[in-house]
Amino acid sequence: MRRNWPIRALVGLGAGALASAGLLGVVAIGARAGFPMIAYAVFEWLIRVLPGRLVIFGLETTLRALEALGLNIKDTAKATEQALALTSLFAAGAVSGLVFFVLVRTPDETRVRRYAQALGGVFGLFSLVLTFVEARPTTQLGTLFTVFWVLAVFQLWAWALARLYLLAYPPAGAASPAATLEAAGVARPSPAAAVASAVPEAPPAEVIRLSRRRFVIGVGGLVATFVVLGAELADVLSVAGGPAPIALVKAPIPFPNAGSAVKPVPGTRPEYTPVPDFYRVDIDLTPPAVDAATWRLRIGGMVAHPLSLTLGELRSGYTARQEFATIECISNPVGGPLIGTTLWTGPSLRDVLATAAPKTGATYAHMLTADGFDEAVDLKTVRSDPRIVLAYEWNGQPLTQPHGFPLRVYIPDLYGMKQPKWITDIVLVSQWIPGYWVKRGWDANAIRRTTSVIDTVATDALVMRAGHTYVPVGGIADAGARGISKVEVQVDEGPWEAAQLRPPLSGLTWVIWRYEWPFQSGEHAFKVRAYDGKGVLQTSASNPPYPAGATGIDSKQASVLPKAP
Numbered sequence: 001m002r003r004n005w006p007i008r009a010l011v012g013l014g015a016g017a018l019a020s021a022g023l024l025g026v027v028a029i030g031a032r033a034g035f036p037m038i039a040y041a042v043f044e045w046l047i048r049v050l051p052g053r054l055v056i057f058g059l060e061t062t063l064r065a066l067e068a069l070g071l072n073i074k075d076t077a078k079a080t081e082q083a084l085a086l087t088s089l090f091a092a093g094a095v096s097g098l099v100f101f102v103l104v105r106t107p108d109e110t111r112v113r114r115y116a117q118a119l120g121g122v123f124g125l126f127s128l129v130l131t132f133v134e135a136r137p138t139t140q141l142g143t144l145f146t147v148f149w150v151l152a153v154f155q156l157w158a159w160a161l162a163r164l165y166l167l168a169y170p171p172a173g174a175a176s177p178a179a180t181l182e183a184a185g186v187a188r189p190s191p192a193a194a195v196a197s198a199v200p201e202a203p204p205a206e207v208i209r210l211s212r213r214r215f216v217i218g219v220g221g222l223v224a225t226f227v228v229l230g231a232e233l234a235d236v237l238s239v240a241g242g243p244a245p246i247a248l249v250k251a252p253i254p255f256p257n258a259g260s261a262v263k264p265v266p267g268t269r270p271e272y273t274p275v276p277d278f279y280r281v282d283i284d285l286t287p288p289a290v291d292a293a294t295w296r297l298r299i300g301g302m303v304a305h306p307l308s309l310t311l312g313e314l315r316s317g318y319t320a321r322q323e324f325a326t327i328e329c330i331s332n333p334v335g336g337p338l339i340g341t342t343l344w345t346g347p348s349l350r351d352v353l354a355t356a357a358p359k360t361g362a363t364y365a366h367m368l369t370a371d372g373f374d375e376a377v378d379l380k381t382v383r384s385d386p387r388i389v390l391a392y393e394w395n396g397q398p399l400t401q402p403h404g405f406p407l408r409v410y411i412p413d414l415y416g417m418k419q420p421k422w423i424t425d426i427v428l429v430s431q432w433i434p435g436y437w438v439k440r441g442w443d444a445n446a447i448r449r450t451t452s453v454i455d456t457v458a459t460d461a462l463v464m465r466a467g468h469t470y471v472p473v474g475g476i477a478d479a480g481a482r483g484i485s486k487v488e489v490q491v492d493e494g495p496w497e498a499a500q501l502r503p504p505l506s507g508l509t510w511v512i513w514r515y516e517w518p519f520q521s522g523e524h525a526f527k528v529r530a531y532d533g534k535g536v537l538q539t540s541a542s543n544p545p546y547p548a549g550a551t552g553i554d555s556k557q558a559s560v561l562p563k564a565p
Helices: 005-033 038-049 052-068 073-103 109-135 143-168 177-183 191-196 205-240 311-317 349-356 379-384
Strands: 297-301 307-309 320-328 339-347 364-369 374-378 389-391 408-410 423-429 451-457 463-465 468-478 484-491 511-518 522-532 554-560
Touching: 005 038, 005 073, 005 143, 038 073, 038 109, 052 073, 073 109, 073 143, 109 143, 297 349, 307 311, 307 349, 320 408, 339 349, 349 379, 349 389, 349 423, 364 379, 374 379, 451 522, 451 554, 468 484, 468 522, 468 554, 484 511, 511 522
Parallel strands: 297 423
Antiparallel strands: 297 307, 320 339, 339 389, 364 374, 364 423, 389 408, 451 468, 463 468, 468 511, 484 522, 522 554
16 A cells, blocks of 8 residues: 555545535435435444444433433434434445545546446445335335435435545546646746656646645535535434424313322423323334324234234224323433323223134234334233223324324333334234343333432422421322332431322322422432332332333432522
8 A cells, every 4th residue: 555545545534524414415305305314224224233232332321421411311312313323324424435535546537436336336225225124115205216316315425426536636637737737827848858757756836736726626616515415404303303293282081180289399290291292212213104094903923813903993993991101211210301191092902912812822912013123011911901002092192103103002010112112013922022122131021110200399489388488399209000109208318208199190100299398598408219009118229221220319409598588
């Protein structure tokens, strides 16, 4: 390798970065037009094929970094994943430019273009396969259009890379030193000088300046083009995030605890989570787009009567249950936002499976989804608990696309990793099959941990009663289907005092608690702990979410200012 390879590598890295910036811009325009987001498809494939522990390390590191930056992981985690996908594609293109500039050393312009086209073809075919495997493009624009689009995008990238190469290293016959000198107003050398020029010597400084000027002007033209295209990236995250949030509405049935005397402390998270505010954690950068008209719930495997049910048949053929229920992501840290409560509507899984008549020996229901996720539930649990619901509605409305339309499952007492969205198949099997996240190291049981959270120390909402002033403190406590029997609050390492509990919306939801602390000015530390419905105290040991859910005592510091005279 010649000694100038570091310079070629640096130039190639810059050229690859420039061409890849344009690539992202074009991809963004395609996403706006309805084509699959190529960068997301490649990133989702990487998540599936990389070692599970590596994926989990990346996930947990990202969430903890967002927390350290003071960002809400519910609102930023998915956008961060999307940004990582775009960055990965950009970095891959930049490195490809480096390798191309170092390895390609031909003075033939045609060969340079062919090599670039071949490289773009390889990347295009690779991305095309992943786009169909991961993004599952619909027929909205047609499969042929999608194929053409993906291949054309990478050929455009290849053209830009070749163009930048030829600008940096013009072909031997493109502009001879004599022609360049004449263009600069320098006299053609004499014959004697021409003979002498056979001896290698450094090119005149004017030639170097002209070559650099030509390169800079050419690059500037491409930069101007790609900056316009790259501006579209500002809309990528909103485009890929699915439809706009629906309007905030109340639950379609009255809250059973509406008359409770225990009111949430101002600043406590809403007892009932609006659908637009519900957390979303799944393996997709863009949620699957399922066509309700062609969708079927297929139930097979070890059954006497295989089923293929439409959404209408699920609605009309089975009695729907309505359950206020709380669901939480196993990645949620203590006090985190990856938890929510809403009204679930749909038939009991027990009733639906009974129609298929499970055969003797069937022990698990293996659920498959439109995005390639899978999980299994024990049939003993299904038969004993009618509250396991195949939900087609949230809050009395059809599920939204990001939250599992047209069908998802709710299983009491388990973290969300055990409760698939976008369900397409339920296969009854005789042996347990580890689900998507279990294969990657998460806990096989994923039973919800008892947890309690301080949402607020409401120093600006003091309570006056019988001549005394109290500081209201409030939050939530949750133990899945086990319920909460008691919540206690500690201030400044003092005694644990019982808090008031607001009756929950159901036996499957979190509990709102309220504690009124006698006013004392100064800096104070507040802690909370909870007991589940069986009287078992939550663990005080601090554990991270991986692998079985976070545990620990939530605390909050607060400044209580002296009362005004």
